[in-house]
Amino acid sequence: MEQRTELGRFLHSRRARLSPEAVGLIDYGGLRRVPGLRREELAQLAGVSVGYYTRLEQGQSPNASEAVLDALARVLQLDATERAHLHSLARRKPRTRRRTKPEQVRPSVQLMVDAFGGLPALVVGRYGDILTWNLTAHALLADHLAFDAPARAADRPNVARLVFLDPHARELYADWKQKSHDTVADLRLTVGKYPDDQNLEKLVGELSLRSKDFASLWAVHPVRSCERNTRDFQHPLVGPMTLTNELMSLPNDDGQRLSVFTAETGSPSEIALRLLADLAQDNAGGRREAKRPAARRKERARG
Structure with missing residues (x-):
């Protein structure tokens, strides 16, 4: 993505949302060709x-x-996240138009994800790809997909694709509209950090073509840091849950974040989440049992 174009679009979007009165100017009336502040103002x-x-x-x-x-940030009344995004867009960066290698999760990080057990935990990569998840996170977010899909770079689920292109997500998030807005806002921050990244260009282009909702949100340039949020879920197996999601950057893995979901202690959501974790374990056990006869047949064939 052309970095300077992104800067111009961001500034224009923030001008458009402010009225003259909001910044202390007197509006003497008359027609304005565009909404918001004029460049000269x-x-x-x-x-x-x-x-x-x-x-x-x-x-x-x-x-x-x-x-x-x-x-400019002061006049445009940018919050801390938007201000940092403005500086990121304006900062000259070397053009590195190359495809990066598929992201990998370090073994110690994988052990950490597995250790959460009954709490949904996953690692999200730079582009929003799910690089790994534990059984409970799989059961919560996308049990209609193969559990081992994150292990294959070509099949990895992507958070933005799930939100905008997968009907399951529209049913899962009680407030899908807010979730979709936050997803675009988070992706905008990523674009600011990694300009000219071909993988990001491909992702944004695909979503813009395949989802009118995404294209509309992308056009207004939302920016928001999503390190912590609380959302209502409507899960098809265990019903309604209110879960808090913490996103933590992994310091030694550029762009990777650990995502963990929790429920309030003693709440109905905690009971539902425990039930979901038990169901995930049972389903995993069933899959292992189903594979054993095939393995035995292979052993007999070798013998």
């Missing part, structure tokens, strides 16, 4: 020339100073 309030700001929004003025970016 934003430039005046931020203390830069209209020409400079126009070049910045059009991608023709690289290396904007920290002071200019902070002034």
